[in-house]
Amino acid sequence: MKAIAELFDGPVVVAASSLSLAEDELFPEERAHIQAAVAKRRAEFATARILARRALASLGASPVALVPTPDRAPVWPPGYAGSISHCADYCAVAVARSRDVPSLGLDVEDLRELDPSMRDLVLTPAERRWLRGQPDALQPMLPIVIFSAKEAYYKCQYPITRGFLDFQEVELAIAWPAGTFEARVMKEDWPAAVARLAGRFFIADGRVSCxxxxAQA
Ligand SMILES: CC(C)(COP(=O)(O)OP(=O)(O)OC[C@H]1O[C@@H](n2cnc3c(N)ncnc32)[C@H](O)[C@@H]1OP(=O)(O)O)[C@@H](O)C(=O)NCCC(=O)NCCS
Incomplete structure (x- = not known):
């Protein structure tokens, strides 16, 4: 079976599991951060922190609280990069030493059909034309793959730019059989280091993972 670590270039450690409400394993500041949230959100948050600490430990990092910034972006210990994704009953975390991998973005989505309004929001005109040329059997799942690939790109670029992008500002070129894509930003003055980034995806267990x-400069 394909593994999430294979989605990245460079030495990346991945930890993944179903969601659990293991709040007793959180640091006090993490518990305080999430205390007002609904149970599902607390479970996502707690599971992600436990998995992240496990993955970071295997790279030699000491256990520390992982409290996000007010804009929800994760904060990693100095010297480490990472990314978190959760869906209905699953959470995955990928981490690396930043000297090996300066930034990475992971997104996992339950396979589902996007409703027409979301498709219009997510797909650019060129992506819609590309989609129409793909085999009928793939059509229902392609929009969620494009959505997930753009979310993975967004998470990777954010620590570098701290900038917001909407879906229409990122265009994908997908090589379906190879399971690869390139994300290209169509916005003036976007930092060259992240203006085009390559990614990979696979579909397994009812989910798409991107x-x-x-990469290191
Ligand atoms: C951040 C975002 C991409 C998360 O994606 P999602 O599919 O909703 O949710 P996921 O479960 O896959 O990911 C959630 C994790 O993303 C991470 N995340 C949140 N904001 C982030 C950011 N700015 N940069 C990087 N990672 C971020 C967090 O670690 C979060 O988990 P946590 O709350 O437990 O720490 C999305 O909510 C968002 O804010 N998007 C706005 C921008 C956008 O989507 N533009 C179009 C794509 S270019």
Whole structure:
């Protein structure tokens, strides 16, 4: 079976599991951060922190609290990069030493059909034309793959730019059989280091998983 670590270029450690409400394993500041949230959100948050600490430990990092910034972006210990994704009953975390992998983006989505309004929001005109040329059997799942690939790109670029992008500002070129894509930003003055990034995806267990790596310069 394909593994999430294979979505990235470079040595990346992945930890993944179903969701659990293991709040007793959180640091006090993490518990305080999430205390007002609904149970599902607390489970996502707790599971992600436990998995992240496990993955970071295998790279030699000491256990520390992983409290996000006010804009929800994760904060990693100095010297490490990583990315978190959760869906209905699953969470995956990928981490690396930043000297090996300066930034990475992981997104996992339950396979589902996007409703027409979301498709219009997510797909650019060129992506819609590309989609129409693909085999009928693939049509229902392609929009969620494009959505997930753009989310993975967004998570990878964010630590570098701290900038917001909407779906229409990122265009994908997908090589379906190879399970690869390139994300290209169609916005003036976007930092060249992240203006085009390559990614990979695979579909398994009713989910699509996408990874984008910012490689060492
Ligand atoms: C951040 C975002 C991409 C998360 O994606 P999602 O599919 O909703 O949710 P996922 O479960 O896959 O990911 C959630 C994790 O993303 C991470 N995340 C949140 N904001 C982030 C950011 N700015 N940069 C990197 N990672 C971020 C967090 O670690 C979060 O998990 P946590 O709350 O437990 O720490 C999305 O919510 C968002 O804010 N998007 C706005 C921008 C956008 O989507 N533009 C179009 C694509 S170019």
């Amino acid at each position: 990874g984008v790596t910012l």
